[in-house]
Amino acid sequence: MREVLVLDIETSNTFSEVGRDNFGALNVSLIGLYSYDRDKYFAFDENEIDKAADFLKNASKIIGFSISRFDLPVLEKHLDFDIFKTPRFDILDEIEYLTGKRISLDLLAKANLGVGKNGKSLEAVNLYREGKMEELKNYCLNDVKITKDLYDLILKQRHLMVPQWEKEPAKINFDAPILFDY
16 A cells, blocks of 8 residues: 655664764664554554554655654665655755745744644653653654644645744745645
């Protein structure tokens, strides 16, 4: 089955430990997915990467936030196929392309959904190290849900409000054909 997925991953270590942009040295602790076709969330720990890979191998599109610059490069070493050949929609890449600026998922969610993340990214590493896998799963799947909700909002209204540091949020229009091809 070819399906549309929303993706987020967490790692058990950080760039400060392995070196900047050393994606090959980062280790996956959890992979969170949402399947539009199944209308279901999935979480796969570091011992279940092959199960997540089966989903990803059969994806018709992958949606995420900063997946092109983080999630996919980290996952790449675990996969027996070229994940970059799968069509994707990276919300952060699109915002940066349209505005020239990057923004956090937390700020974007607060501006558009009225909710924020349930923690900071580096906290996920600590949850893993403390063996709090259920909390790590909840953290990751919350990010997946926020990303899904933002994407759904883009599909519905074709724009997002992007907070600016000096002024009111800017309305960013999304008209790229990749949004609407499924």
